[in-house]
Amino acid sequence: MQDSGGVAVARALKHAALCLLLLPRFLLAAVMLWLLDFLCIRRKLLLKMGQAQDADDPPVCVSDANRMFTVESLCAVWYGHKLDFLKSAHLGHTAPNTEVVLVHERRRVRLLDCVKGKRPLKLVRQFADIADFLVVYIEEAHPSDGWMSTDAPYQIPKHQCLEDRLRAARLMLSELPASSVVVDSMDNSSNAAYGAYFERLYVVRDAQVVYQGGRGPEGYRISELRHWLEEYRGSLRPAVLHV
Numbered sequence: 001m002q003d004s005g006g007v008a009v010a011r012a013l014k015h016a017a018l019c020l021l022l023l024p025r026f027l028l029a030a031v032m033l034w035l036l037d038f039l040c041i042r043r044k045l046l047l048k049m050g051q052a053q054d055a056d057d058p059p060v061c062v063s064d065a066n067r068m069f070t071v072e073s074l075c076a077v078w079y080g081h082k083l084d085f086l087k088s089a090h091l092g093h094t095a096p097n098t099e100v101v102l103v104h105e106r107r108r109v110r111l112l113d114c115v116k117g118k119r120p121l122k123l124v125r126q127f128a129d130i131a132d133f134l135v136v137y138i139e140e141a142h143p144s145d146g147w148m149s150t151d152a153p154y155q156i157p158k159h160q161c162l163e164d165r166l167r168a169a170r171l172m173l174s175e176l177p178a179s180s181v182v183v184d185s186m187d188n189s190s191n192a193a194y195g196a197y198f199e200r201l202y203v204v205r206d207a208q209v210v211y212q213g214g215r216g217p218e219g220y221r222i223s224e225l226r227h228w229l230e231e232y233r234g235s236l237r238p239a240v241l242h243v
């Protein structure tokens, strides 16, 4: 009895420490979202971000109709910070081999067992000789019953069951039919292990995390990944000795 009381206190203390640690970055993000609701600030900032961006990177677009500072957005941001802080994937360490589900076969497999696949996207084609690409579809960043965005091309509510998630992934596959897509399991273990929410890029080699992109959308940099892959390709070339 006393033991379980001790465990409960330890858990509460741990939770309180986590909240304290996350509070500064959460407040900063909250202030940013609040500022972004002033349309003049939003337009200026998006313009500036667009100008600073590489052509490879997806533009961050937020239409005027979207409110950024809402209960849903704050919950989503808090959740994202928490996942990022608690993730187990770290640069130079073993890549978490979480369970995912194959979209068509509905079979459960381990993430690292399904990296061999087709290579359809532009970046994917360009680096097909040195890398396999896999999309792990996690929970929706902007579900129609959560932090809704009018810029989202589809109305997808929060997945209540695996079938919901598979259906949404098939929608994605219908646009990019040749891509390798698996879905996160309903306990969201890949999302948690990789701190993936809202979106994130990783490179795994020999079961080790060798590239870890920033938290999306602002840290989601395809240009950075391209640069990494170019360097990697260079490092694979045999050294030529000129005599």
Ligand SMILES: *[C@@H]1O[C@H](CO)[C@@H](O)[C@H](O)[C@H]1NC(C)=O
Pocket (backbone or CB within 6 Å): 138, 139, 140, 158, 159, 160, 186, 187, 188
């Ligand atoms: C995983 O995410 C979905 C939303 O897509 C949610 O409905 C579900 O409850 C989450 N599972 C856990 C264990 O948190």
